[in-house]
Amino acid sequence: DEAYARRDLAQCRESAVRITLCDQALWNQFNSIGTEMVLNKVGRRIFPSFRVTFSGLEPCARYKIMMDVERVDENRYKFQDGRWIVAGRADLPYNQQVFVHPLSSSTGEDIMNKIVSFHKVKLTNSPLKLQNGKFLLHSLHRYQLRVYIARCDSLEDIFSFSFVETNFITVTAYQNSQLSQLKIATNPYSKGFLPGGTRRRVKQSR
Amino acid sequence: DEAYARRDLAQCRESAVRITLCDQALWNQFNSIGTEMVLNKVGRRIFPSFRVTFSGLEPCARYKIMMDVERVDENRYKFQDGRWIVAGRADLPYNQQVFVHPLSSSTGEDIMNKIVSFHKVKLTNSPLKLQNGKFLLHSLHRYQLRVYIARCDSLEDIFSFSFVETNFITVTAYQNSQLSQLKIATNPYSKGFLPGGTRRRVKQSR
DNA sequence: GACCTTCTCACCTACGTGTTAAGC
DNA sequence: TCGCTTAACACGTAGGTGAGAAGG
Numbered sequence A, B: 001d002e003a004y005a006r007r008d009l010a011q012c013r014e015s016a017v018r019i020t021l022c023d024q025a026l027w028n029q030f031n032s033i034g035t036e037m038v039l040n041k042v043g044r045r046i047f048p049s050f051r052v053t054f055s056g057l058e059p060c061a062r063y064k065i066m067m068d069v070e071r072v073d074e075n076r077y078k079f080q081d082g083r084w085i086v087a088g089r090a091d092l093p094y095n096q097q098v099f100v101h102p103l104s105s106s107t108g109e110d111i112m113n114k115i116v117s118f119h120k121v122k123l124t125n126s127p128l129k130l131q132n133g134k135f136l137l138h139s140l141h142r143y144q145l146r147v148y149i150a151r152c153d154s155l156e157d158i159f160s161f162s163f164v165e166t167n168f169i170t171v172t173a174y175q176n177s178q179l180s181q182l183k184i185a186t187n188p189y190s191k192g193f194l195p196g197g198t199r200r201r202v203k204q205s206r
Numbered sequence C: 001g002a003c004c005t006t007c008t009c010a011c012c013t014a015c016g017t018g019t020t021a022a023g024c
Numbered sequence D: 001t002c003g004c005t006t007a008a009c010a011c012g013t014a015g016g017t018g019a020g021a022a023g024g
Helices: A002-014 A024-033 A108-112 A177-186 A188-193 B002-014 B024-033 B108-112 B177-186 B188-193
Strands: A018-021 A036-038 A051-055 A062-071 A075-080 A083-089 A122-124 A134-136 A142-151 A159-171 B018-021 B036-038 B051-055 B062-071 B075-080 B083-089 B122-124 B134-136 B142-151 B159-171
Touching: A018 A024, A018 A159, A024 A159, A024 A177, A051 A108, A062 A108, A177 A188, B018 B024, B018 B159, B024 B159, B024 B177, B051 B108, B062 B108, B177 B188
Parallel strands: A036 A159, A122 A134, B036 B159, B122 B134
Antiparallel strands: A018 A051, A062 A142, A075 A083, A142 A159, B018 B051, B062 B142, B075 B083, B142 B159
16 A cells, blocks of 8 residues: 555654554545535534554653644536546645644653543634634645644654545535544444434425 | 622732622622532532633633632531531541643733633532542532643743632531422523423432 | 432433435 | 525534433
């Protein structure tokens, strides 16, 4: 697998630190369909959850752990005839945004013994009420998730890794019904939409 | 007011730092009845919420903020004839426990611009599953809440303040019905018990 | 019996979901 | 019209309440 080969090479060159994506099978399942992530005003969580484990850290050293959402290319996309196609150039990126994980300044030993979860991170398309852990993104652009780790005593020497299999296109409403069905099937908070559910369909007025 | 006088004196002597209790009127209302806090296995939140504000910090310095639950005296209490009375000597205290607030290592400026809330702290009587922010206490003992603050660059110089008006007796079930009625009237999570509520009374079998 | 603790319950807050209809 | 965004909605997860029955 080319992605794995690239990753292994990069890690051998840079350091002995290994970062492993949890739920990789699930991410691959989404990726094979074409992952979409919802943006909204209040902020939407990332699903599948972004969780990683670390190895190769100095047990007694302290580390700072960060993540961000990295733009993959300079395209705008649209969903047409059942597939995502390029539809013009990307908007100007927003300012660099980074989320510092609350485990930061823990020891390598503590960090390696835990699953480091970014499940509280949210994606939004509204610049109002930005806060730590809320990423402002453009809709219909492609992104992927990236993790950083650095020793607290040498913060200029940062190791980062981008998880190619987490790449997704941002949307304000799901485009691909295959994708939304997989979300329903796998996200516990969507259980109300499972086939055989008891959900009533009600006429609405606004 | 004697408590205030003592506090002001202590603060003038020790430093220019001021720590102010939020919701003080509510705390006083509970205190005039005799505050009780529930202990249980999973951990019970403190209500009224323990929230404070800071002033007199160095805007650019970084601080560590902590709290703990301080034993007030060496008595065990019981509720008899509608009032709390001393009923023997206290049990041996558990080991010192401290909760480090997540805002720790923020700058003085950031801290002074926020309400520092300890609403996630829990009280328990079970030594199993202890975790950060869960305080193991003895039932039927009297405690009060205390805040610590120290500059990160001189951690040996800690300023602390005990809030006398937060003193409470721990219970596993409320003893004073006046107290529990005030909890129901003021804690949003107890709305189901408000007079005029729609709560059904159901016979239970175990 | 008296006293305290534990467990379960109905009811609440808070908020994470995709869908749908309306807005632009 | 078309394409995308927004807001309201039903329904779920998660967990914070005091009461009351049962346990010790």
